[in-house]
Amino acid sequence: MTFAIKVENLSKQYGEHPAVKDISFTVEQGTLFAFLGENGAGKTTTIEILCTLVRKSSGKVTINGFTLDASNDNADIRKSIGVVFQQSLLDERLTVRENILHRGKTYGLSKTQLAENYQFVSTYLHLDDIENQKYGILSGGQKRRADIARALIHRPNILFLDEPTTGLDPQTRQFVWQTIKQLQHETNMTVFLTTHYMEEAAVAHQVIVLKQGKIVAQGTPDALKTKYAYDSMALVFHNPIEGIKWLEENTISYAERQGIYTIRLTSTLQALTFLKKAEPLIASFEVIKGSMDDVFLHIMAEERSRNGSLN
Amino acid sequence: MVALISLVQRNNKVFRRDKTQVFFSLLSVIIVIVLYAVFLQKMQIDAIERITKATPELITMVNEWLVAGLLSMIAVSTTLGAYGIAVKDQESKAQADFLTAPLSRATIQLSYVLNAFIIGCIFSFIALIGCEIFIVATGGKLLSIGDFVQVLGILLLSVLLASVFNLFLSLFVSTQNAFSTLGTIVGTVLGFLCGVYVPLGALPGFAQNLIMYFPISHTTLLLRNAFMDSSIGDVFNGVPASYVEDYKINYGIVYDLHGKILSTSTSLIIIVCTIVILALASIILFKRKYK
Numbered sequence: 001m002t003f004a005i006k007v008e009n010l011s012k013q014y015g016e017h018p019a020v021k022d023i024s025f026t027v028e029q030g031t032l033f034a035f036l037g038e039n040g041a042g043k044t045t046t047i048e049i050l051c052t053l054v055r056k057s058s059g060k061v062t063i064n065g066f067t068l069d070a071s072n073d074n075a076d077i078r079k080s081i082g083v084v085f086q087q088s089l090l091d092e093r094l095t096v097r098e099n100i101l102h103r104g105k106t107y108g109l110s111k112t113q114l115a116e117n118y119q120f121v122s123t124y125l126h127l128d129d130i131e132n133q134k135y136g137i138l139s140g141g142q143k144r145r146a147d148i149a150r151a152l153i154h155r156p157n158i159l160f161l162d163e164p165t166t167g168l169d170p171q172t173r174q175f176v177w178q179t180i181k182q183l184q185h186e187t188n189m190t191v192f193l194t195t196h197y198m199e200e201a202a203v204a205h206q207v208i209v210l211k212q213g214k215i216v217a218q219g220t221p222d223a224l225k226t227k228y229a230y231d232s233m234a235l236v237f238h239n240p241i242e243g244i245k246w247l248e249e250n251t252i253s254y255a256e257r258q259g260i261y262t263i264r265l266t267s268t269l270q271a272l273t274f275l276k277k278a279e280p281l282i283a284s285f286e287v288i289k290g291s292m293d294d295v296f297l298h299i300m301a302e303e304r305s306r307n308g309s310l311n
Numbered sequence: 312m313v314a315l316i317s318l319v320q321r322n323n324k325v326f327r328r329d330k331t332q333v334f335f336s337l338l339s340v341i342i343v344i345v346l347y348a349v350f351l352q353k354m355q356i357d358a359i360e361r362i363t364k365a366t367p368e369l370i371t372m373v374n375e376w377l378v379a380g381l382l383s384m385i386a387v388s389t390t391l392g393a394y395g396i397a398v399k400d401q402e403s404k405a406q407a408d409f410l411t412a413p414l415s416r417a418t419i420q421l422s423y424v425l426n427a428f429i430i431g432c433i434f435s436f437i438a439l440i441g442c443e444i445f446i447v448a449t450g451g452k453l454l455s456i457g458d459f460v461q462v463l464g465i466l467l468l469s470v471l472l473a474s475v476f477n478l479f480l481s482l483f484v485s486t487q488n489a490f491s492t493l494g495t496i497v498g499t500v501l502g503f504l505c506g507v508y509v510p511l512g513a514l515p516g517f518a519q520n521l522i523m524y525f526p527i528s529h530t531t532l533l534l535r536n537a538f539m540d541s542s543i544g545d546v547f548n549g550v551p552a553s554y555v556e557d558y559k560i561n562y563g564i565v566y567d568l569h570g571k572i573l574s575t576s577t578s579l580i581i582i583v584c585t586i587v588i589l590a591l592a593s594i595i596l597f598k599r600k601y602k
Contacts, residue, residue: 051411052411053407053411073413073415075413078411078412078413079413081411082411083408089403089404089405089408090408091324091325091405093324093325093328094324094325094328098321102318102321103317103408103409103412105314105316105317106314106318106412106414107314107412108313108314108413
């Protein structure tokens with residue numbers, strides 16, 4: 001197993017304020033890795049440290065086999081990573097092509113290599129319809145395409161994306177997301193991203209949940225779901241009084257809201273058993289799969305109560 | 312090197328395509344032209360008519376006086392405008408994007424300085440051509456080859472001085488708001504400090520001294536000398552030397568500092584020393600800013 005990123009005991013202080021507290025994790029080569037967390041959890045700080053933009057306070061970071069801050073300019077690391085920022089940072093008055101080529105030239109590629117790479121990103125991100133337009137007049141989604149193309153112009157091994165889909169319309173979000181997944185899949189590139197959309201984290205290979213600068217949960221989405229989320233069934237009874245009686249006779253705990261009774265399931269199949277037994281009583285039902293939203297909300301609630309008991 | 316050139320090219324395109332930015336960097340020059348058309352030219356001609364008779368050469372000489380002041384101001388205002396990109400990049404975090412590429416902060420900063428120098432040279436050269444057309448169109452003569460080369464040399468030096476001067480100033484600001492305030496202050500003060508908005512002799516003594524100690528005004532001085540050299544002889548033919556001296560002092564063609572006339576080489580030394588000192592100060596400031 002080769003690691004694209006290895007982080008050991010990373011900490012970052014801004015004056016008195018700790019932004020990242022002693023976190024460790026590894027990202028396997030060729031995987032999609034998601035960093036989840038509320039605003040201010042330390043996601044952006046972590047990504048900025050990994051992208052060589054902010055100096056860490058302590059800890060050890062290895063990226064593509066190079067140790068971070070071993071040299072003053074981290075040139076080896078910079079050549080092997082691409083970064084897509086939250087904001088759009090290309091020049092408004094330059095065309096998409098000019099933007100990408102000007103920045104591409106800062107990587108020390110040969111002319112032919114650069115032209116080849118441009119061809120690649122242009123095809124991959126469908127730039128042909130926008131490459132000669134000024135960046136400033138593009139729509140949010142078109143800008144994102146150009147941003148990703150710029151981050152890939154030197155064909156990096158790792159692509160960092162800091163909340164790449166925040167503020168985009170649903171259709172564009174989907175396009176961006178599909179492009180990222182396809183890219184990761186077809187080029188076997190390592191993708192490291194931060195997001196606060198749970199459904200996006202669900203397709204990652206590995207997820208880390210960050211809260212107040214600390215890792216509070218990590219694992220595959222499935223593992224996290226098993227641990228923190230559960231399937232449930234919502235029931236509506238013909239006669240609620242009889243329904244409650246049945247639930248209590250079978251010692252099934254439930255929650256009621258506006259005549260809808262929600263019960264917890266150990267698996268979705270368990271719903272069948274219940275439905276068979278109580279069929280005459282039930283007017284309608286819905287089986288709800290546990291989602292990443294549940295995972296996130298549970299972790300956050302758990303942390304809150306843990307902190308509460310400490311205080 | 313390829314990276315640096317690419318950055319400079321990028322800065323250059325970003326500046327040139329921002330038409331408002333270009334306009335505002337030329338604003339103080341436009342003000343000079345308006346002031347000149349409204350009263351500066353007439354005032355000067357009236358004053359000289361009292362000592363000698365008005366000839367077409369006189370108008371040419373006064374026009375040359377304007378042109379020299381204008382060219383020295385263009386060098387400063389355009390180079391300052393060019394540093395607007397540096398401030399914008401810093402505020403918009405575009406610099407962060409450059410820093411994810413294998414570039415050092417120093418390379419990025421150097422690209423802004425080189426761009427400012429190139430922009431200053433381009434605009435100064437275009438302005439010089441425009442000024443020559445203006446002088447010939449109003450009945451004057453073209454500069455001789457020797458004078459033209461001399462003017463080019465002074466312009467190059469003044470653009471270099473302006474690039475370093477504005478680099479130093481721009482290192483103190485990190486927001487676009489602060490930068491536009493800086494632009495307004497420099498644009499206004501410069502016209503006075505180079506003795507372009509108002510002739511030197513019309514100012515009180517302490518202000519005259521201030522101007523003479525202000526290094527950029529020495530580029531104005533050198534340019535006036537180069538442009539007016541031959542026409543002064545023509546205009547003041549047969550006029551007592553003391554009158555000519557008075558005119559030269561009042562209109563900032565020679566500096567009389569504490570009773571001593573400054574030589575051309577003194578001005579050159581002041582300019583070169585200022586370039587070196589400001590360059591060193593900027594490097595120190597830059598290192599402290601990004602420690």
